[in-house]
Amino acid sequence: MNVLKFGGSSVANAETIESVIEIINQQSQDQRLYVVVSALGGVTDLLLQAGAEASANDENYRNTLLEIEKRHLETVKTLIPVLSQSAIISKVKAKLNSLESLCEGVFLLSELSVKTAAVIASFGEILSSYIIYEAAKIRGLDIILKDSRELIIKTNNTKVTIDYNETNQRIKQFADNNTHKISIFPGFIAKTQEDEPTTLGRGGSDFTAAILAAAINAKELQIWTDVSGMYTANPKLVKQAKPVYHISYQEAMELSHFGAKVIYPPTIHPVLEKNIPIVIKNTFKPLDQGTLITRNVTDRKKPVTGISHIDSIAIISLEGSGMVGIPGFSKRLFEALFLENINVILITQASSEHSICLAVEAVEAEKAKSTLDVAFEFEISKHKLDPVKIENNVAIVALVGDNMYHHQGLSGKMFSTLGKNNVNIRAIAQGASEKNISVVIEEKDIKKALNTLHEQFFEVKTKQLNLFITGVGNVGSKLLEQLQQQDKYLKDKLRLKIRVAGVSNSRKMAFNENGIDLNIWQKALTNGEKADAVSFFTKAKEMNLRNSIFVDNTANPDIAKIYKHYLAESMAVVTCNKIACADEYPNYEELQDLSRKFNAPFLYETNVGAGLPIIDTLNNLVASGDNIHKIQAVLSGSLNFVFNKYTKGVTFHDIVKKAQEEGYTEPDPKIDLSGVDVARKILILARESGQVMELSNIEKEAFLPSESLETKNVEDFFISLTKNEKHFEEILEEANKKDCRLKYVAQYENGKAKVGLQHIPINHPFYNLEGSDNIVLFYTDRYPKQPLIVKGAGAGADVTASGIFADIIRVGKSK
Template sequence: MNVLKFGGSSVANAATIEKVIHIIENQSSTTPLYVVVSAMGGITDLLLQAGEEASNNNEAYKQTLATIEQRHFDAIKELIPITSQSAIISKVKTELNALESLCEGVFLLSELSEKTASVISSFGEMLSSYIISEAAKVKGLDIVLKDSRDLIVKTVNSKVSIDYKETNQRIKEFASVTKHKVCLFPGFVARTQDGEPTTLGRGGSDFTAAILAAAIDANELQIWTDVSGMYTANPKLVKQAKPVAHISYHEAMELSHFGAKVIYPPTIHPVLDKNIPIVIKNTFEPEVKGTLITREVSDREKPVTGISHIDNISIISLEGSGMVGIPGFSKRLFETLFLNNINVILITQASSEHSICLAIEASEASKAKTVLDTTFEFEIAKKRLDPVKIENKAAIVALVGDNMYSHQGLSGKMFSTLGKNNVNIRAIAQGASEKNISVVIEEKDIKKALNTLHERFFEVKTKQLNLFITGVGNVGSKLLEQLDQQKKYLKDKLRLKIRVVGMSNSRKMIFDEGGIALDQWEKELANGEKADAKAFFEKAKEMNLRNSIFVDNTANPDIAKIYKYYLAESMAVVTCNKIACADEYNNYEELKNLSRKFNASFLYETNVGAGLPIIDTLNNLIASGDNIHKIQAVLSGSLNFVFNNYKEGVTFHDIVKQAQQEGYTEPDPKIDLSGVDVARKILILARESGKIMELEDIENDSFLPADSLETNNVEDFFTSLTGNESHFKSILGEANAKDSRLKYVAQYEDGTAKVGLQFIPADHPFYNLEGSDNIVLFYTDRYPKQPLIVKGAGAGADVTASGIFADIIRIGKK
């Protein structure tokens, strides 16, 4: 004989009940069945809501009862032929009238006792089981309905303790006399030893089924729900979670205790001693095997079986010298909680015995503080103990697996994985068997923690990066194009999955945790909300996703000012915006320190040389012990483009305009032509070399006339270039007379730096630098005469985007 239990989602309406009856019909053709059903999905919540509304003198309870009635009547009308509906509706109406009378009493007394709440909440199972039994009879099933309250006896003053001696005797007596192929029972409901109606607590229908299965020595207990078994993590929070084919009783108990919703924790105990297999099945996909739960599992590959969690947790902390070496202190603590019916979920205590930390349900936190402060009133008054501290909005995350004890370093992997994503661990608990490693974290970090751990322990080394991109102009749009183009390569070759989850330009911003479609981002962004840099950060913080990276493709100083907020939340920052790293040294150093403190990468390779590995090369030289003596460089692709193409018959204005249109310059070309951009770049290289230096310390020998430097907008700047054409032609003429080429050169040597236009002779390494290329010469201890040279394209949206892309990948491979 098998025992089948169907949850609320499986009997939510007529359509799902039809599926349930079909499953029962198929199985009962080969073996007798005991079937346990829950209330229709959501009905128990409505029943409790009606009770609460009535106790608060809120007449809305009547509408709630009307909703409950309509749900059941709708099911009857769809499941039962119209000629047979009258008697069934009459029976259901009688039960609903009794429910209404109960709620009226609660309304008049303005009081809802625990006993009355149990009676009210029991109506859901009683009604659903009756309707299902009648619908099954219509299908011709040999079925009988038995009230579970006649069989299951709960001990007085207990939430889930069963009087198994009397219960088993009653069940066996019933089994000995019934001859029907299918026996249907309402789950959740029971009676006390005094004969009073009661319940087994939320999820108690599973428990009902397990009690029945153990009593009759069933071949198998099947739990039918709306998911295909127990998952490696909650599939509603972790999209990559997968069903586990086979787990042990102990693993199932650990997972169910720590929040796996598919099975009620006490369910396993009655069947464990009898070694009755449990199968978790999906009512809506009955052909799927689901999860098998047995005593032992021999075909296990991974050490971790699943990751689970409990939310709505509060932490109780007791500290003080009055605890140290005092026999019986823990006894007083736990006895107080026991006598007040407060369940302790997790315990951890320092070896010094100076503090102890407990995790309990948040709903019991206030009560726990009151009773513990009373128990230890003397010690608190004498300053031997601090008053009990309560921390709310916490959660417990647990790794579970029978094979964990045989694998070294699991705890370290768990803690480091969480730490890298700024998930703070408040407490840790691990048994000597190492079948469960539990940590207490902030409730807001649950989703990030579960996804991060699942990625670490279950996924095929595929790391997901979540990008928040601001700036989708020339560079930003090219970056998005490259991300879309390379997504298959990244997944197949580098095991990286990159999603753009936030995007902003100067006008609009959008967010999508599932990932913004990169082939239609422009349309989506056009319909986004109003852009705001601070609000963009707040949303990224609120989304709290693992492996988050903020990407700045702008030249906006206001955006550069908020990098520190991202880094302080352990979100990496990748930027081509030079303003932050060329800001006051203290601000630059703060960003570097925040990056180290919060383990958040701060990468800005494209600040110097676009996609060229200039900063990376410099850092590698220094990290390997080399010393930088001198840096000479042409660092402006835009200026190199301008002077390489400026010649007789062409105006300086037209060449600068072309450079702007082809994306070589900043949006305001004066930043490039004034030398400020180059000065920022050599400043960054000097700082990376270890020199404390400010922008004003750099000598800037500008070639622009004063009136060009004094313009206030781009249009006026271009006008000034036209008016000063003779000035630029004279510079060009001097270069031609010296058989030299014009290059804007940056130099750092002996702690000083300068930038300016130079006449480069034919024998110089800079002479043949073409197009928008950059070149950097590093003179070091190892390269004293023949410098280390980095050379290549140093401007343009494509190469800058590729440099940003490279920084993103560098973070992903960490």
């Protein structure tokens, strides 16, 4: 004989009840069944709401009762043929009238006793079991309805404690006299030894089924719900979660205690003693395998079986020297809580015995505090103990698995994975059995913690990166294009899943936790909200996604100022914006310190050479112990383009305009031509070499006339270039006379740096530098005479975007 339990989602309405009846019918063909049903989905909440409203003299309880009546009558009218409805509707209405009378009494007295609340709550299961019984009987099933209150006896009205001797005797007596193939029982409800109505607590229908299964030595207990078994994590929070097909009783108990909602924790105890298998099945996908729960599992190799959590808890902390070495202290603490029926979920104590903290349900936190303040009133008054502290808005996340026993490094992997994503651990608890590692974290971090841990312990080495991109002009749009183009390659070859969770330009910003469709990102941005840098950061922080990366494709100083806030939230920063790294040295150093402190990569390879690995090469030299003596470089692709193309018969104005149109310059070309951009680049290289230097320390040799340097906007700047064409012709003519080429060169040597236009002779490495290419010469201990050379395209939206892309991939590999 099997025992089947159907939860509220399985009997939510007439359509789902039809599925339940079909499952029962099929299984009853070759065996007898006991079937336990919950109230129609959501009805128990409505019943409790009606009771609470009535006790508060809120006449809205009548509307709540009307909603309950409507739900049940609609179910009857859909399930039962018209000719058979009258008697059934009459009986349902009679029960609903009793419920109304009960609530009216509560309303008049403005009082809701524990006993009355239990009676009100019981109507859900009483009504659903009756309706399902009648529907099944009309369809020809051999079925009997039995009131569970006549079988299951509780020892008291507060905690769920069963009088198993009396209960088992009654169930056996019923079984001996029952000849029907199917017996249906309302779950959740029971009676006390004093013959008063009571309940088995929320989720108690599972418990009803387990009690019946144990009493009749059932072959199997089946829990039918709306998911296909127990999952590696909550599938509503972790999309990559997958069913676990076979787990042990111990694992199931750990997972159910730590928030796995598909099974009620006390359910497992009665069947565990009888070694009765439990199967979790999906009512709406009955062919799915589901989860089998047995004593031993031998067919699984992974150390971790599942990740679960409990939210809405609080941490109670007790500290003080008065605890140290005092025998019986813990006994007093837990006894005080026990006497007030306060359940302790987690306990941790420092080995110094100076502090102890425990987790309780948030609704019991104030009660726990006042209880302990009274219990230790003397020690607190003598300042041997501090007053009890409450920390709210925390949650417990737990790794669970039988195979975790003696598996080295699991705790470290768990803690480092959370730490890398800025999930702060408030407390840690691990039993000696090593089947559960629990940590207390902030409640706001639950989703990020679950997804991060699931990615670490269950997913096939595929890491998800969440990008927040600001700046979608030339470079930004090319980056989005490259991300879309390389999506499959990244997943297949690099095991990286990159999605854009936020995007912004100077006017609008848009967000999507599940990723913005890169086919229509422009539309998403058009329909987005008003943008500003601070709001963009705030939204990214609130989304609290794992492996978050902020990408700055602008030259905006206001955005650069916010980098420190991203890094402090353990969000990586990737940028082609040179302003932050060329800012005052203390600000540059602060960003580096924040990056190290919060394990948040801060990458800016494109600050110097677009897609060229200049900073990476320099960092590798320094990290390997080499000393940098001198750096010579052409670092402006735009200036190199301009002077390579500037020849007789072409105006300087037209060449600069073309460089701007092709995306080689900043939106304001004066930034490039004034040398400020190159000065920032050599400053960054000097700092990366270990030099403490400011932008003002760099000697700048300007080649622009003062009129051009003093212009206030781009239009006036271009007008000034035309007016001063003679000036530029003279510069070109002087270089031609010396048979040299013009290159804007940056140099760092012996702690000093300078930038300026130079005449490059024919035998110099810079002479044949074409187009918008960049080149850097590193003279070091290891390369004293023949420098290490990095050369290649140093400007353009495509190459800059590819450099940013490369930094994003570096973050993915490091985080």
